[in-house]
Amino acid sequence: MANYNDIESALIHGGIYGDKTTGAVNVPIYQTSTYEQTGIMENPVWEYSRTGNPTRRALEDLIAELEKGVRGFAFASGMAAIDAVVHLFKSGDEILVSSNVYGGTYRILDKVYKQLGIKAVAVDTSNLSDIEKAITDKTVALYIESPTNPLLTVTDLKAAAKIAKKHNLLTVVDNTFMTPYLQRPIELGADIVVHSATKYLGGHSDLVAGLAVVNSKELASKLAFYQNSVGAVLAPFDSFLLIRGIKTLAVRLDRHTQNAHKLAHFLRNHDAVSKVYYPGFEDAQGYEINKAQAKNGGAMISFVLDEKHDVKKFFKSLNLIALAESLGGVESLVCHPATMTHAAIPYDIRQELGITDSLVRLSVGIESFDDLKNDLQKAIKESEI
Numbered sequence: 001m002a003n004y005n006d007i008e009s010a011l012i013h014g015g016i017y018g019d020k021t022t023g024a025v026n027v028p029i030y031q032t033s034t035y036e037q038t039g040i041m042e043n044p045v046w047e048y049s050r051t052g053n054p055t056r057r058a059l060e061d062l063i064a065e066l067e068k069g070v071r072g073f074a075f076a077s078g079m080a081a082i083d084a085v086v087h088l089f090k091s092g093d094e095i096l097v098s099s100n101v102y103g104g105t106y107r108i109l110d111k112v113y114k115q116l117g118i119k120a121v122a123v124d125t126s127n128l129s130d131i132e133k134a135i136t137d138k139t140v141a142l143y144i145e146s147p148t149n150p151l152l153t154v155t156d157l158k159a160a161a162k163i164a165k166k167h168n169l170l171t172v173v174d175n176t177f178m179t180p181y182l183q184r185p186i187e188l189g190a191d192i193v194v195h196s197a198t199k200y201l202g203g204h205s206d207l208v209a210g211l212a213v214v215n216s217k218e219l220a221s222k223l224a225f226y227q228n229s230v231g232a233v234l235a236p237f238d239s240f241l242l243i244r245g246i247k248t249l250a251v252r253l254d255r256h257t258q259n260a261h262k263l264a265h266f267l268r269n270h271d272a273v274s275k276v277y278y279p280g281f282e283d284a285q286g287y288e289i290n291k292a293q294a295k296n297g298g299a300m301i302s303f304v305l306d307e308k309h310d311v312k313k314f315f316k317s318l319n320l321i322a323l324a325e326s327l328g329g330v331e332s333l334v335c336h337p338a339t340m341t342h343a344a345i346p347y348d349i350r351q352e353l354g355i356t357d358s359l360v361r362l363s364v365g366i367e368s369f370d371d372l373k374n375d376l377q378k379a380i381k382e383s384e385i
C-alpha cells in the first residue's frame, strides 16, 4: 500500500490502485461475466461477476477505506444500496427514520416495506429526546440523514449513535450530502453508511450508483450474501467511472462549498428571499454540531422566495442553472422539492415539514461564483409579480 496519511491522497491512491499485471495506473474495466477456474474445489477468488468483479471490488475497497469501514458494496443505484440495508431487517421490525429523508427513501419504506411488515417511524432525529421516546421493543435501527434533504436539518450523529447502541439498534447514516471528504459517520459511531454515489461521489451527473459501507465482519457477510442473492450490482464500466469521479472529490468539494458559502450569504442578504437553509450559517440549526462532526456546511442550499415573486417564473428565468432532479454534479442545479424530489410525500406532511411551494433547492456547482450569482439575480428580478 502506498504511504499516505490524508483523505486527499486516499481518494486517489486508496482501495486497489492500478493494475499489477501491466502497471496501468488505473484499475482496468474487467468487462467479463465469468472467470476460468484452475480446478474444482479450489476456492477461486473470482467466479462470477454478480458475486464479484475486480473493477467493482476496487471501488468497494476504496469506499470502505474512505469511510473507515470494514467492507464496501457497490450497487446499481442509491436506492438499491438502501434496499439492501433494509433487507437486514425482518417482518415485525421497526426502523426510526429522520423525518425529512430523501423522498425515494420515504417511498420505499412507505410503499414497499410497510406491506412486508417492516415499519418505518418518522422522528425528528435532530431532537435526541424524540429518538429516545420513539424507541419500542420492536425497534431495530435508527436511519439518519444529516444534513437532511431539502431543509438541511443537522442531527448529532455521535449522540444519536450512542442512544442507538444503548438500545441495541443499528445506526445507518445516508452520507450522500456530505461524502467521506466532509463527514465520516462510522468514526462517529454509525454501523452502516449508505450513499447515492450518483451525486457528489460520481460528481459529473453521468452515472447512477449506490454504495454501502459496514463497520463489522458480521454485517459484511450479511450484506455480501444479500448483494449476491439479489444482484443489483454496479456494472464494471460504471464502477470505473465512479472511481474516476472519486479521485477529484476533494478539489471539487472545496470549490462547491466555497461557492455555496458565498451564494448562501448572497441569498440571505437578498430582499426577495425570506429564508435560507444552509448549515454553514453560524445561526443555523445545528451549526455547532455540524461544525464538530463535518468539515463544513456542504454545498446544498434551500431558500424560500417571498410572496412578491412567482416561483414558476423564477425557474423559467434561470439560464445557467438548470432545473433538474439530482445534485452534487459539477454543474449547478435547482429543483422544486414540493413537486419534484418530495412529491411522494403527502401535501399535509410536506407543509408540516416546511417543504412549501415556494421552497427552492440549489445544488451549487463549481462554475464561477459571479456567473451563478448573476443568474440567480436575473431570475429573481424577472419573477417579480
Ligand SMILES: *Cc1c(COP(=O)(O)O)cnc(C)c1O
Residues within 6 Å of the ligand: 077, 078, 079, 080, 102, 104, 105, 145, 149, 174, 176, 177, 195, 196, 197, 198, 199, 208, 209, 210
Ligand atoms: C439521490 C438520493 C438517494 C437515492 O439514490 P439514487 O442513486 O437516485 O438511487 C438516496 N439518498 C439521498 C440523500 C439522495 O440524494
